[in-house]
Amino acid sequence: MLLRPEGAIYFANAPRLGQLIRELLQEFAPKVLILDMRAVPVLEFTALRMLLDAEEKLRQDGISLWLVALNPEVLEVVQRSGLGERLGRERMYFKLEQAVESYQQLASAPTKTPK
Secondary structure, rough: OOOOOHHHHHHHHHHHHHHHHHHHHHHHHEEEEEEEOOOOOOOOHHHHHHHHHHHHHHHHHOOEEEEEOOHHHHHHHHHHOOOOHHHHHEEEEEEEHHHHHHHHHHHOOOOOOOO
16 A cells, blocks of 8 residues: 655644554555655654554554655654664655555465474
């Protein structure tokens, strides 16, 4: 599932954004949630904390969170929070095309069955 939030994400709008995302996750049950952050100029601390908590909950539910196209300021905030380290290079992309390509490779990879 690919979502592109627009505008600053801060304490006042983060809960509503989180609720919308939860509703979409419940409806579509994706294995990967890609947030295209190119239109997010500011990610305030409270919103970042919610994103960090959401990543943990998503992981527990078997959903992988990927971030794409973070502007330099938002990227710095994500990296300082520890979320960047948690996601690693494999779940943070400079371009949406890179994330889509990685997803396609992941989706087309044969699943291994236990012996």
